[in-house]
Amino acid sequence: MKWSFAGVGLIMIGLFGIIIIMLFNEITVSNEQDYYTLKDAAEAAMIESIDVTYYRLTGEIKMVQEKFVENFVRRFAESVSLNNTYTVEFYDIYEAPPKVSVRVSSDTNTFNIFGDSTSFDVVEKVDAILEVGTQG
DSSP states (O other): OHHHHHHHHHHHHHHHHHHHHHHHHHHHHHHHHHHHHHHHHHHHHHHHTBOHHHHHHHSOOOBOHHHHHHHHHHHHHHHSOTTSEEEEEEEEEETTTTEEEEEEEEEEEEEEETTEEEEEEEEEEEEEEOOOOOOO
């Protein structure tokens, strides 16, 4: 009889461990995915937002702010998961030299563990400066 209780206890501990692993797996995978999506979307949107006419006239790199926001939101929306709710905030956006600061926070699902409701908010922030070097 005591071995059956020990077996049930072992199974309960195993199930609890699997639940904890699944919880942290979802949080860490979404965190890493959001970071790389944010970084790649910011870099590509900065390159797409370069004002070519201004560059041809002056020889300096300048980014169009409105075009960057439009390109970033489009690229980020195409790449993210539909399971989360994202909040995108733009901080410093300088046109010349091109520099942006973007913060994305995502609300993960709410988890119930023994009647305790828990949710995690993942926040990522990227500061990007577009550098252009000359080949010589």
